[in-house]
Amino acid sequence: MAFGVYAGAAIDAQNDMSILCSNGTAYKVYATPGVRQMTATPASGSALSYELYSDSARTAVFPSTVGAGVARTGSGSNQALTIYWRVPGSQSVNPSAYGQTVTVNIDF
Secondary structure, eight states, X not given: OOOOOOOSSOEEEEEEEEEEOOTTOEEEEEXXXXXXXXXXXXXXXXXXXXXXXXXXXSOSBOOOSGGGSEEEEOOSSEEEEEEEEEEOSOOOOOSSEEEOOOOEEEEO
């Protein structure tokens, strides 16, 4: 997920993923647990916080455990799942490139 240039104001964006599961198969989608904080490259000790959400209003934090995953049922065709995210404003960070790896898991 690329968020562009952070200039101190909040940034909202979204990314879609495609999931193909057999028709009628129940599954849950969740992200790796942990702190949602991108670190600077090269390392400078600076970090940029963000959060993942399962709704466009950004009120439901995207689940990070299998039991609480976003529940869906497969249709036999590709299904889109949108992950919404927000980089909050007013963070004091050094100019740099920031990144963090997030793994999205599907449990069925």
